[in-house]
Amino acid sequence: MADNREGKSILTLNHVTKRFSGLVAVNDLSLDMKERTIHALIGPNGAGKSTAINMITGLLPLTEGEIYHEDTKISGMNAHQIARTSCSRTFQNLKLYRSMTVKENLMMGNMTDRKQGFVPFLFDIKNANKEEKLMNEKADQILEFMGLKDLAGEYPANMPYGKQKLTELARSLMSDPRLLFLDEPAAGLNPSERVEFVNIMLKVFDSGIDIFLIEHNMDVIMNISNYITVINFGAKIAESTPEEIQQDPVVIKAYLGDRYKQNMARGASNA
Numbered sequence: 001m002a003d004n005r006e007g008k009s010i011l012t013l014n015h016v017t018k019r020f021s022g023l024v025a026v027n028d029l030s031l032d033m034k035e036r037t038i039h040a041l042i043g044p045n046g047a048g049k050s051t052a053i054n055m056i057t058g059l060l061p062l063t064e065g066e067i068y069h070e071d072t073k074i075s076g077m078n079a080h081q082i083a084r085t086s087c088s089r090t091f092q093n094l095k096l097y098r099s100m101t102v103k104e105n106l107m108m109g110n111m112t113d114r115k116q117g118f119v120p121f122l123f124d125i126k127n128a129n130k131e132e133k134l135m136n137e138k139a140d141q142i143l144e145f146m147g148l149k150d151l152a153g154e155y156p157a158n159m160p161y162g163k164q165k166l167t168e169l170a171r172s173l174m175s176d177p178r179l180l181f182l183d184e185p186a187a188g189l190n191p192s193e194r195v196e197f198v199n200i201m202l203k204v205f206d207s208g209i210d211i212f213l214i215e216h217n218m219d220v221i222m223n224i225s226n227y228i229t230v231i232n233f234g235a236k237i238a239e240s241t242p243e244e245i246q247q248d249p250v251v252i253k254a255y256l257g258d259r260y261k262q263n264m265a266r267g268a269s270n271a
């Protein structure tokens with residue numbers, strides 16, 4: 001896929017830093033994600049990836065710096081305000097409601113992102129009924145799109161982990177995002193679930209939603225991302241296309257390791 005570096009910026013981080021008392025978790029990180037791309041943020045454990053995504057989506061305040069979604073400054077906004085700028089996310093650890101069915105989880109996801117909040121919804125019965133009908137239809141469409149229609153009435157605990165992950169992704173689509181943040185979407189998936197998830201991610205991208213993702217699985221990263229930013233100890237050490245990143249000696253030393261390089265060489269000679 002083309003990396004679209006000349007395109008319009010959809011997410012911009014300007015000199016973003018996060019300090020937890022003495023520890024610098026994210027250190028002067030700048031990044032420019034272009035629209036119509038899948039942009040990956042990678043790095044070793046503890047490099048600061050989750051902290052970065054938590055700041056971008058409003059779960060953590062920045063210590064320094066600024067973040068923009070297109071031309072809107074989103075640093076300083078809370079998570080709900082940022083969600084209303086057409087950003088949506090999934091989490092490293094699933095956050096599904098265990099006592100609700102798959103479809104109820106989708107509808108609840110939309111409820112928490114509602115523009116007027118939850119309380120007016122409770123008192124405005126006429127509009128609430130209309131809105132519930134629309135949400136119902138939308139949930140059905142998304143479940144169909146994601147291949148989850150047959151599981152609409154199922155409870156998450158009764159489903160394989162891969163389907164639970166897909167349910168979380170489906171719920172994140174209920175708010176009509178333009179930009180989707182995925183925090184380790186392939187973690188815990190078996191190889192066939194991983195293939196299914198990647199295919200669905202690409203389908204979501206093809207539907208017009210740009211994707212920013214954190215992921216440790218290099219097959220996933222190298223196969224689907226257009227552009228990669230690599231961080232180590234909170235600071236950016238490289239950014240480029242997947243082809244260039246996997247050849248970058250600094251990235252190999254800090255993260256990918258010599259074993260990855262040898263596997264790549266073996267793969268190339270077997271091709």
Ligand SMILES: Nc1ncnc2c1ncn2[C@@H]1O[C@H](COP(=O)(O)OP(=O)(O)OP(=O)(O)O)[C@@H](O)[C@H]1O
Nearest residue numbers: 020023024025043044045046047048049050051052
């Ligand atoms: N709330 C917190 N308070 C103090 N330190 C924190 C907090 N959250 C994260 N850290 C520290 O900040 C650093 C970056 O952590 P972070 O979870 O962002 O890394 P990561 O790259 O997402 O790691 P992983 O790949 O293991 O998920 C780590 O040293 C971590 O211990």
